[in-house]
Amino acid sequence: MAMIKAGRAQTRPTAAKWVKVGSSVRRRRIERRLLLMLTLLAAIIWIFPLYWALVTSLRSEDHVVSDNAGLLPDMFNLAAYQDALFNSNLLTWYVNSIGTSLIITVLVLISGMMCAYALSQMRFPGRRTLYGVVLASFMIPSQALVVTQFVLMSDMGLVNSWAGIILPQLIVPVVIIVYKQFFDAVPSEMREAVLLDGGNEYTLLFKIYLPLNWGITSALAIITFIMAWNQFFWPFLVTTSESMMTIPVGITQVRDTFGVNYARVMAVALLGAAPVAIAYLLFQKKVTEAVMISSGVKG
Known part of the structure; x- marks a missing residue:
């Protein structure tokens, strides 16, 4: 009898333990389902403007402003896309955006x-001061320099030119900092060995260091291209001719004599965003790595 009672006493805590584990598993399942529902809700809220832009671009202008326009695409009219491609400077804006972004x-x-290589591997007077200036540039918002930059571009005769769009956008301190952090991690013995074999600084940079950091270079290239493509404020100020505008600026010029053509505006916006969306889908991992690198440096 004593052994039976002892066995029952041991069984009761075990059963209670299993009940506790089961309730914990059910609670975790409920939490996962709630998290999944919240994620789906956030995704729907985020994607709805894109969906509405697509639906609007596929309608006729009369139907867009009609009270009977619903949420579902009840018609597929490609007139807005034909108008955007053949009756606007969209192709010219594409060329300007691609050209300036690549350069x-x-x-x-x-x-x-x-x-970054000079700051990391070379020793010269004022090196630390120069690196401090690079770090301090984070504290200066780019908007504070717009007036000075515009006056400079105007005095140099670079308004309404690719050079005027490109030059002020070449200052990207985060690229210098990311590269410097990588170069600092490379063993100094590698540099000394190359120099002893008759190599120079350019050999070290482009034949040794660059192949070692292709992952960082490709990630930074993708994120820099996307940022340059989406740049609006500066190209909007420095270009006044439609033939020199980029995609983000050109979208603001899509209008008719009698007002705004909403279907055409949405069609141009979707066509303008398509290259960046495709690039992100193709290089999603690299873009994520570049954002994480940039956020880590800025933080």
Whole structure:
């Protein structure tokens, strides 16, 4: 009898333990479902403007402003896309955006890489002061320099030109800092060995250091290109001719004599955002890495 009672006494805590574990598992399932529902709700709220822009672009202008326009796409009218492609400067804006964004990306990476290499691997007077200036540039908002930059571009005759769009956007301190952190982690013995073999600083940078950080370079290239493509404020100020505008600025010029053509505006906006969306889908991992790198440096 004593052994039976002892067995029952041991069984009761075990059963209670299983009940506690089961309730904990059910609670976690409920929490996961609630989190999933909140995530889906946030995704719907985020994607609804894009959905509405697509639906609006596929309607006729009369139907867009009609009281009977619903949430579902009840018609597929491609007139707005045809009008945007053939009756506007959209293709010219594409060329301007692609050209300026590519040039900005290449120049920012090359200049940032060379500056970071000099600050990390070379010893010269004022090196620490120069790096302090680079760090201090984070505290100066770009909007505070707009008036000075515009006056400078105007005095140089670069208004309504690619050079006027590109030059003020070449200052990207985060690229210098990211590269410097990587160069600081490379063993100094590697640099000494290359120099003893007759190599120079350019050999070290472009043939040794650059191949070692292709992942960082590609991530920074993608995020820099996207930022340059989406830049609106400065190109809006420095371009007054439609033939020199980029996609974000050109969208503001899509209007008719009698008012705003909403379907056409939405069509141009979607066509303008398509290259960036496609680039993000193709290089999603690299974009995420670049955002994490930039956030880590800024934080």
